Amino acid sequence: MSAPVVVALDGVSKSFDGGATFAIRGVTLTVRRGELVAIIGPSGSGKTTTLKTVNRLIDVDEGRVAVAGEPVDALPPHALRRRIGYVFQGIGLFPHYTVAENIAVTPQLLGWPRPRIAARVRELLDLVQLPQSIANRLPAELSGGQRQRVGVARALAAEPAIMLMDEPFGALDPITRDTLAAEYRRLHERLGLTTLIVTHDVLEALMLADRIVVMRAGEVAAQGSPQELLAFEGDPRVAQLLDMPRRHAERLERLLRDAVPMRG
Ligand SMILES: Nc1ncnc2c1ncn2[C@@H]1O[C@H](COP(=O)(O)OP(=O)(O)OP(=O)(O)O)[C@@H](O)[C@H]1O
Numbered sequence: 001m002s003a004p005v006v007v008a009l010d011g012v013s014k015s016f017d018g019g020a021t022f023a024i025r026g027v028t029l030t031v032r033r034g035e036l037v038a039i040i041g042p043s044g045s046g047k048t049t050t051l052k053t054v055n056r057l058i059d060v061d062e063g064r065v066a067v068a069g070e071p072v073d074a075l076p077p078h079a080l081r082r083r084i085g086y087v088f089q090g091i092g093l094f095p096h097y098t099v100a101e102n103i104a105v106t107p108q109l110l111g112w113p114r115p116r117i118a119a120r121v122r123e124l125l126d127l128v129q130l131p132q133s134i135a136n137r138l139p140a141e142l143s144g145g146q147r148q149r150v151g152v153a154r155a156l157a158a159e160p161a162i163m164l165m166d167e168p169f170g171a172l173d174p175i176t177r178d179t180l181a182a183e184y185r186r187l188h189e190r191l192g193l194t195t196l197i198v199t200h201d202v203l204e205a206l207m208l209a210d211r212i213v214v215m216r217a218g219e220v221a222a223q224g225s226p227q228e229l230l231a232f233e234g235d236p237r238v239a240q241l242l243d244m245p246r247r248h249a250e251r252l253e254r255l256l257r258d259a260v261p262m263r264g
């Protein structure tokens with residue numbers, strides 16, 4: 001028996017300029033409990049818009065969005081957002097708050113007692129593998145990778161069951177990015193989370209996700225497991241997108257075959 005559906009979009013459309021052009025159109029997707037689902041697609045294809053409908057940072061024009069079986073407009077937006085952790089590009093850390101204060105934002109809104117918040121901050125720093133010694137630093141005093149870790153810790157602070165992530169590791173060097181992505185996958189499993197993540201990195205999606213939703217021009221062009229999508233034979237542009245990591249791997253293999261050892 002498969003796990004219950006936690007996030008469901010059904011025929012969701014949104015336009016921004018009075019209906020002249022659609023940011024997304026007829027988007028239908030589901031995320032089951034415990035799944036990590038990645039949304040991929042080119043710039044402007046509607047990934048961020050889709051994600052933001054889930055916690056009502058964007059209200060839809062048409063269609064239905066449900067979280068844990070309830071329509072998202074059944075709750076006031078702030079109540080919904082406190083139940084869902086999110087890490088969005090452009091919604092950064094508060095620059096004048098310390099690391100600890102940033103992580104504590106939602107627990108504080110929820111009125112947790114101070115000792116519980118302090119304990120939670122310590123626990124989260126460990127969880128995202130940051131040293132306790134940075135708790136009193138400001139975001140400007142951290143590296144990009146450390147800031148991303150604080151962002152993940154802040155999103156997890158009030159123990160949400162659902163996480164929304166929009167290019168959370170986007171602006172990082174490839175090694176840090178790879179490490180953080182793999183670590184997040186382990187956290188997702190360990191904490192039993194349900195995650196919807198946006199990335200434009202096809203390889204990251206293939207390596208990380210249980211299922212992938214491919215968007216193109218505001219619509220869902222394909223969806224399936226990484227294995228299913230690697231064998232996709234529909235829209236050639238989608239097939240080409242999904243085939244990119246394989247082409248890179250083949251090129252790398254050729255380079256490695258011809259590589260000449262160098263002595264330093
Ligand atoms: N607030 C807005 N006002 C007007 N148009 C918008 C707004 N937000 C998004 N759009 C438009 O909707 C479309 C989809 O945007 P969206 O941000 O969802 O794309 P995306 O797939 O996340 O792109 P990227 O990979 O560049 O982040 C784009 O054409 C964009 O210009």
Ligand SMILES: [Mg+2]
Binds near residue numbers: 047048049
């Ligand atoms: Mg985006």
